[in-house]
Amino acid sequence: MSTPERPATHTPTALIAFAWLLVGVPLAYGLFNTVRTASTLFGG
Amino acid sequence: MAVPSFLARERIVARPGFNRWLIPPAALAVHLCIGQAYATSVYKTALVQHFDSSLTAIGIIFSLAIVMLGLSAAAFGTWVDRNGPRAAMFTAAVLWSAGFLVGALGISTNQLWLVYLGYGVLGGIGLGIGYxxxxxxxxxxxxxxxxxxxxxxxxxxxxxxxxxxxxxxxxMNFYDEGYDGTAGTVPAGSAVALLFVTLGLVYLAFMLFGALIVRVPAPDWRPHGFDPATVKQKSLVTTENVSAGNAIRTPQFWLLWVALFCNVTAGIGILEQAAPMIQDFFRDGSTSAVTAAAAAGFVGVLSLFNMGGRFAWSTTSDYIGRKPMYMIYLGVGLVLYVLLATVGSSATWLFVILAALIISFYGGGFSTAPAYLRDLFGTFQVGAIHGRLLTAWSAAGIAGPLIINGVLDSRGTPGELVAGDYRPALFIMVGLLAVGFVANLMIKQVDSKWFEPKGTDVPTAASSTERSATR
Known part of the structure; x- marks a missing residue:
């Protein structure tokens, strides 16, 4: 099976940054809240 | 079962030069949404009051979703591999979202069976396919x-x-001003219904974004500077392929199933009882040295280690190998469990460290499993094989709580238990981890009789359709 020639592409850096931001921001929000809750264990 | 052409695997084959770092956020867009399944406790009490029901009846919603996760992952794994990630993510998004919307309808109309059907069944199938x-x-x-x-x-x-x-x-605070999130206040059922609608729509958009940007590599694609021959040199790693149907006929699959089952069961033993457990371990009479707020903090610490372990230990397995990594999960985990049972009640910090490490191994077991399967069976139908392996999770989801609750029920009443009451359950977990350790130790290279003929790599009958659009 031969693979046909396919034109090359370039993934825009902005798209990669946007995608990571879209998942990173909620994750950071969740982590922040959990760390805040967890700190009560050590804060007495 | 054919899928619409815009979802087909052939439509999302990446062109040369595509940046693979766009794929992890696509995957995270799905997993961050379906991970909501572990946050059901925030509205559990509200649903008990709204339906005038019991914790057990409401708990069935979550249990049903986890059972459906395992069953659907096993049943649809081959379909997912054949049709590709966009079709799978799209289907998961629709089902997961529909689960919330049907659930909201059930809450609004006071029909609990609709919540079972929506979140439990539809959502559970979405969970399995999405996972x-x-x-x-x-x-x-x-x-x-x-x-x-x-x-x-x-x-x-x-x-x-x-x-x-x-x-x-x-x-829920936004939809019901009487609820402020503190202990003692419970949101109205209507607020939970609106929460379900909001989550259903937001998750739909988020997961569809993942489906939109995901791509599959061309069959001949390799990362720059990567030589598959270097992978093959590692112990247990094959560059051959085994079908899902054949994989479940090998001892390796079932030994890994046992190892995962034991690791998950042991982890659930702590997760299931985390908050009351730390209070009971440091109880003196009717009062505990650990406050309810601190116990909630302990649950937070475990969540962080559960998440961190999934990334850190799985990444470590790339360097030390999958089998040694599982030996650590099960062998070191066993020692940690013995320490928890024997000296865990001597100091809070020691208890927290031991439990957190055990939970990090619990999380790591999940994330290392697909890479372990890739090593043993190749990439051909690794998604389908992974789906079948997840039945170990469903089984552990039943066994873990049964063991811990069964032992604790026989030892006394909640609120009066002490560290010693947990020891029988913890030592059962030690025994389970020993069984898992031996099972992992017995895993050897897969016999060549199970390998697919050479050239079997892309799991689609349409792979020869070269007119497909590529992006």
Whole structure:
């Protein structure tokens, strides 16, 4: 099976940054809240 | 079952030059959403009051979803591998979202069976398909570091609960001003219904974004500078392929099933009882040295280690190998469990460290499993094989709580238990981890009689359709 020639592409850096931001921001929000809750264990 | 052409695997074959670092956020977009399944406790009491029901009856919603997760991952794994990640993510998004919307209808009309059907059945199937949807794609994009790739995605499942818990509290407060998220206040059923509608729509958009940007690599694609021959030199790793149907006929599959089952069961033993457990371990008479707020903090610490372990240990397995990593999960985990049972009650910090490490191994077991399967059976139908392996999770989801609750029920009443009451359950977990350790130790290279003929690599009958659009 031969693979046909396919034109090359370039993934825009902005798209990669946007995608990571879209998942990173909620994750950071969740982590922040959990760390805040967890700190009560050590804060007495 | 054919899928519409815009979802087909052939439509999303990446062109040369595509940047593979767009795939992990696509996978995370799905896993961060379905990870909500572990945040159901925030509205559990509200549903008990709304339906005038019991904790057990409401708990069935979550149990049903987890059972459906395992069953649907096993049943649809081959379909997911054949049709590709976009079709799988799209289907998961629709089902997961529909689950919330049907559930909201059930809450609004006071029909609990609709919540079972919606969140439990429809949502549960979406969970199963969503969980396995990006895994084989990530493994193919990161053949040089499959542990890192699957760790990133499956870490998202742990992270999803961290996001859903606080956001759910804030949304329910927005929909019901009488609820402020503190102990003693319970949101109205209508606020939970509106929460379900909001989550259903937001998750739909988020997961569809993942489906939109996901791509599969061309069959001949390799990362720059990557030589598959270097992978083959590692112990247990094959560059051959085994079908899902044949994989479940090998002892290796079932030995790994046992190892995962034991690891998950042991982890659930702590997760199931986390908050009361730390209070009971430091109880003196009717009072505990650990306050309810601190116990909630302990649950937070475990969530962080559960998520972190999924990424850190799975990535470590790329360097030390999958089998040694599982030896650590099960062998070191066993020692940690013995320490927890014997000296865990001597100091709070020691208890927290031991439990946190055990939970990090619990999370790591999940994320290392797909890479372990890739090593043993190749990439051909690794998603389908992973789906079948997840039945171990469903089984552990039943066995873990049964063991811990069964032992504690026989020892006394909640609120009066002490560290010694947990010892029988903890030592049962030690025994289970020993069984898992031996099972992992017995895993050897898969016999060549199970290998597919050479050239079997892309799991689609349409792979020869070269007129397909590529992006």
């Amino acid at each position: 396995i949807s990006p895994v084989s794609t990530l493994i193919k994009w990161f053949p040089d570091r499959p542990g890192l790739a699957t760790g990133m995605a499956i870490m998202g499942f742990g992270g999803g609960a961290l996001i859903a818990s606080p956001i759910s509290r804030q949304l």
